[in-house]
Amino acid sequence: xxxxxxRSVGTRDDELLERAASGDRDAFDILIGPRLDRLYxxxxxxxxxxxxxxxxxxxxxxxxxxxxxxxxxxAKFDSWLTQIAxxxxxxxVRKTGRARVRELSSDADAEAGRARAEAARPAExxxxxxxxxxQRAFGRLDETTRALLxxxxxxxxxxxxxxRATGSPLGTVKWRLSNARRALExxxxxxxx
Amino acid sequence: MSTPMRLxxxxxxxxxxxxxxxxxxxxxxxxxxxxxxxxPQRRGSILxxxxxxxxxxxxxxALVGLLIVALVGLLLFVGSKRPPTDVPTTSTYHGGPxxxxxxxxxxxxxxxxxxxxxxxxxxxVGAWSPAVVDGIIFIADQGGFITAIDEQAxxxxxxxxxxxxxxxxxxxxxxxVIVGDDAGLxxxxxxxxxxxxxxxxxxxxxxxxAAVVNGVAWIGSLDGTLYALDVQTGTPRWPxxxxxxxxxxRAIAASGGLVYVGSGGAAPGDLATLQAYDASTGLLRWxxxxxxxxxxTPSVSDGRVFVTGGLDTTTSxxxxxxxxxxxxxxxxxPAFRAPTGKALLIGAVADELVFAESTDGxxxxxxxxxxxxxxxxxxxxxxxxxxxxxxxxxxxxxxxRKIHVFDIxxxxxxxxxxxxxxxxxxxxxxxxDGRVFVxxxxxEVFSITGAGSPSSAPTSP
Numbered sequence: 001x002x003x004x005x006x007r008s009v010g011t012r013d014d015e016l017l018e019r020a021a022s023g024d025r026d027a028f029d030i031l032i033g034p035r036l037d038r039l040y041x042x043x044x045x046x047x048x049x050x051x052x053x054x055x056x057x058x059x060x061x062x063x064x065x066x067x068x069x070x071x072x073x074x075a076k077f078d079s080w081l082t083q084i085a086x087x088x089x090x091x092x093v094r095k096t097g098r099a100r101v102r103e104l105s106s107d108a109d110a111e112a113g114r115a116r117a118e119a120a121r122p123a124e125x126x127x128x129x130x131x132x133x134x135q136r137a138f139g140r141l142d143e144t145t146r147a148l149l150x151x152x153x154x155x156x157x158x159x160x161x162x163x164r165a166t167g168s169p170l171g172t173v174k175w176r177l178s179n180a181r182r183a184l185e186x187x188x189x190x191x192x193x
Numbered sequence: 194m195s196t197p198m199r200l201x202x203x204x205x206x207x208x209x210x211x212x213x214x215x216x217x218x219x220x221x222x223x224x225x226x227x228x229x230x231x232x233p234q235r236r237g238s239i240l241x242x243x244x245x246x247x248x249x250x251x252x253x254x255a256l257v258g259l260l261i262v263a264l265v266g267l268l269l270f271v272g273s274k275r276p277p278t279d280v281p282t283t284s285t286y287h288g289g290p291x292x293x294x295x296x297x298x299x300x301x302x303x304x305x306x307x308x309x310x311x312x313x314x315x316x317x318v319g320a321w322s323p324a325v326v327d328g329i330i331f332i333a334d335q336g337g338f339i340t341a342i343d344e345q346a347x348x349x350x351x352x353x354x355x356x357x358x359x360x361x362x363x364x365x366x367x368x369x370v371i372v373g374d375d376a377g378l379x380x381x382x383x384x385x386x387x388x389x390x391x392x393x394x395x396x397x398x399x400x401x402x403a404a405v406v407n408g409v410a411w412i413g414s415l416d417g418t419l420y421a422l423d424v425q426t427g428t429p430r431w432p433x434x435x436x437x438x439x440x441x442x443r444a445i446a447a448s449g450g451l452v453y454v455g456s457g458g459a460a461p462g463d464l465a466t467l468q469a470y471d472a473s474t475g476l477l478r479w480x481x482x483x484x485x486x487x488x489x490t491p492s493v494s495d496g497r498v499f500v501t502g503g504l505d506t507t508t509s510x511x512x513x514x515x516x517x518x519x520x521x522x523x524x525x526x527p528a529f530r531a532p533t534g535k536a537l538l539i540g541a542v543a544d545e546l547v548f549a550e551s552t553d554g555x556x557x558x559x560x561x562x563x564x565x566x567x568x569x570x571x572x573x574x575x576x577x578x579x580x581x582x583x584x585x586x587x588x589x590x591x592x593x594r595k596i597h598v599f600d601i602x603x604x605x606x607x608x609x610x611x612x613x614x615x616x617x618x619x620x621x622x623x624x625x626d627g628r629v630f631v632x633x634x635x636x637e638v639f640s641i642t643g644a645g646s647p648s649s650a651p652t653s654p
Contacts, residue, residue, distance in 0.1 A: 021234075023234060025226075025229055025230060028229060029222075029226060029229075032222075032225065033222065036217040036221065036222060036225075037216045037217050039217075040215070040216065040217035040218075040221065041211045041215055041216075044211045044215055045209055045210065045211050050218070054218060054221055054224075057217065057221060057225075058221065058224055058225050058228060061225045061228075061229070062225065062228045062229060062232050065229045065232060065234065066232050066233070066234055066235050067234075067235055068234065069234050069235065070235060130204060130208070131204070131207055131208040132208075134200070134204060134205060134208035134209070135208050135209070138208070138209060149205065149209060150209060153202065153205045153206045153209055153210075154206065154209050154210050154211075160392065163389075169353055169354070169387075169388070169389050170355075170356065170378070170380075170389060170392055171337065171353060171354040171355035171356035171357070171380075172353075172354050172356065173356070174356030174357065174376070175337075175354050175356045178356075181200075181205075184200065184205065185200050188200060
């Protein structure tokens with residue numbers, strides 16, 4: 001089978017898209033509602049900051065609203081929205097210029113992280129420390145590299161979808177992804193020195 | 194002191210995935226609502242006015258009309274500027290889908306010289322030849338890039354990274370560049386821009402070259418699967434690909450509505466077979482087993498198909514030259530083998546002769562009708578030479594890094610300024626428009642021309 005994995009929207013979404021594209025703000029609200037958590041979590045993954053993720057998600061949604069009448073293929077709404085959200089998150093990272101380690105350092109979040117690490121690999125006691133090291137290393141990377149790693153490892157997006165979302169040829173995406181991983185390894189080495 | 198950790202996919206995923214309880218903060222949806230309320234949508238309408246549906250339809254119709262007028266004008270303009278349609282074209286490896294090495298030509302004569310040298314490929318070109326279509330050279334390299342070069346000036350038109358090494362030959366058909374890579378992806382690129390038109394995931398690495406028949410590209414993968422894909426869309430012609438007898442690592446040949454596939458491997462026990470499929474149905478027409486081992490790219494000429502089979506353990510190449518009736522698969526003559534028993538590759542089939550190049554450094558010229566040796570010549574090559582034939586002349590690219598030229602009628606090698614030396618191991622030549630185009634193991638492409646009277650060549654060595 002050809003590697004085509006375009007995520008399509010349902011009939012209900014199609015109607016909402018029609019209405020939203022014609023200026024119906026309530027329809028847009030209903031459309032965005034179920035997608036908001038996903039967009040926000042993706043922005044958190046890229047920016048490593050709740051405040052920045054909030055800004056990025058809002059920027060992305062407003063931009064999507066403004067540009068929606070120009071989206072011709074409604075079936076591509078989700079990948080289009082992802083592209084906008086990724087670009088917004090990259091934009092916030094670039095603007096703030098902060099290579100900061102994730103701000104999500106509340107006790108509750110630390111507990112959640114520890115619990116996830118233990119659930120994932122109960123035999124490895126240092127998984128949580130490793131995750132923190134990787135997160136700090138990730139914070140050293142530029143916004144484009146971060147976005148690529150998040151799309152691939154967190155969102156699980158197929159390479160063809162990432163190519164569409166980033167506007168790059170597939171080969172370039174594969175090459176960049178390989179470089180991104182190498183950059184993360186280097187950053188991790190630097191982090192652990 | 195911390196111990197080094199292994200950066201696995203799971204470790205990255207685990208570290209980068211936000212905790213599942215992280216949700217959009219309560220106020221975010223309200224903030225978006227307020228911001229959206231204050232933001233007008235971009236309509237793209239004339240002067241910012243929102244036209245009525247009727248006006249919108251009228252505007253669209255008017256726009257369509259204008260586009261048609263503009264398109265007709267553009268076509269008329271382009272048509273008046275286009276070069277003649279008989280511009281020489283070699284759209285795929287070894288001269289065309291018959292893979293017999295016969296080139297449109299003319300070839301260079303007189304004193305050879307390099308017209309241009311393009312040195313910015315990203316890897317060796319291997320044994321493949323460049324495709325030359327409408328004044329553009331298309332070439333793939335093992336660094337994973339496809340490059341389009343202006344035939345006259347040698348300048349890069351575009352270069353695209355496929356992301357994985359390419360050991361596949363390039364084919365250009367109907368404006369689409371088709372090539373496979375080591376990741377098993379078959380790419381369809383726009384020949385004008387290099388942009389991806391389509392992508393098809395094969396089940397294994399692709400080291401073959403596509404043959405195009407009636408808008409369908411036939412190409413094989415190393416696990417022995419043969420694919421038939423629509424050139425324009427990459428859509429499979431049939432729901433299930435053809436599973437052949439063994440690995441396909443050679444170019445697919447096509448002629449007279451049949452598609453020829455040589456499958457075999459480099460291991461002593463690998464089955465080697467030559468198969469012919471009906472291009473319109475995908476059904477097997479005939480199959481002939483060869484001695485176990487490897488095969489060459491099949492070459493079709495004058496109703497016969499030629500292929501080498503068997504295994505020379507020194508080079509992992511095949512050593513027996515076979516000829517079959519192209520329609521029925523009936524053997525035309527017993528296999529020909531070099532006196533040294535070394536590997537044979539089919540350099541070209543032309544003028545009722547098979548030019549079989551051996552890794553013993555000799556080109557054996559075999560009668561295509563009888564399989565008997567007609568004549569032979571030293572080509573100084575112990576690896577994998579290749580060749581192209583133009584009007585009674587054969588140009589051989591040899592691993593002595595030279596282009597040797599022979600006059601077929603007199604069996605004489607051109608002397609004087611020939612053979613012409615280049616840098617690096619040479620790939621297969623493409624000969625059009627008075628030039629030889631050839632890529633090298635150093636990631637370079639050369640355009641070679643000849644100057645002066647053709648009567649200065651050939652001369653006796």
